[in-house]
Amino acid sequence: MKSPRPPSGGHRALIERFPNGVLVLFDADLYYRIVxxxxxxFSGRNASEMAGAHLSELFPEETVTELEPKLRATIEGTPQSFDSEYGDRIHHIETRPVHIDGEPYGVLVTQEVTDARQTATDLEEQNERLDQFASMLSHDLRNPLSIAVGELERYRETGDDAYLDGVEDALGRIDEIIVDLTTLARSNTPSEEHESVSLTEISRDAWELIDTQSASLETQDCTIEADRSQLQALFENLFRNAVGHGGMDVTVRVGPLEGGFFVEDTGDGIPPETKEQVFEYGFTTGYGGSGVGLTIVRRIAADHDLDVSLAESPEGGARFEFY
Incomplete structure (x- = not known):
């Protein structure tokens, strides 16, 4: 195959001044002809050592496997645009087909974009996190707010000051939720306010703050290190989910596991085809749920260095294991 003409002075100036990048002319056999x-x-390599070398001589097998089909597609007339990781850096590569003296070649331009990609990724993750926690905030506020409104109505009907205690408790819980979830939304670090807490005590506190209808709660006590308010939010969401799906007569059980604890119910369970989706933000199977409750559960568990898995209770209901 005839070698391409050497670049003119104007082309050489473009190559030498190309910002933060590399220009390559490669032939149909994937030899780098001009570099x-x-x-x-990126690497400080000398271009003269690369010119005349085959793709397979320049890069490790993994990189060659990625680049070869894209360069061949370019030779065949299809431009390419893609990111490629090489070493610990990300490079954006653009290719275009060209013809020189009637022979097909490809032009490859690559620029290092690691920082730009990381910035975009960080911003996307931050925005997703803030969107999720805005939904979580309104989701967890719903129950204590309903309780406060209900207790206030009863006070107005009866004049009994005892109902104001329920209003005060609900408003206190609202304040805790706002502080906790706002903190989680603004920080990637877990809470350091951990203390020894009783599963029985904290689960019963959570039980009192949701509409449990005629459902029942059974507990086996153990003590774990946790942020009390966040763990209560975890239980509130699990209980709400159990009652919502299991019905008014469901039984919910809380007990210890080695290195953690479980929450299970006697309801109908979660369909096998949705088990991989239940923790996804916005996923719901009905009963009026908003699809963020189990996302909250997983996030709080992660902030306590706990993994959560979905199993089945002896009755076929849902069982969440934290360890």
């Missing part, structure tokens, strides 16, 4: 600038900005 510039002279000293490559």
């Amino acid at each position: 510039g600038p002279d000293s490559l900005p």
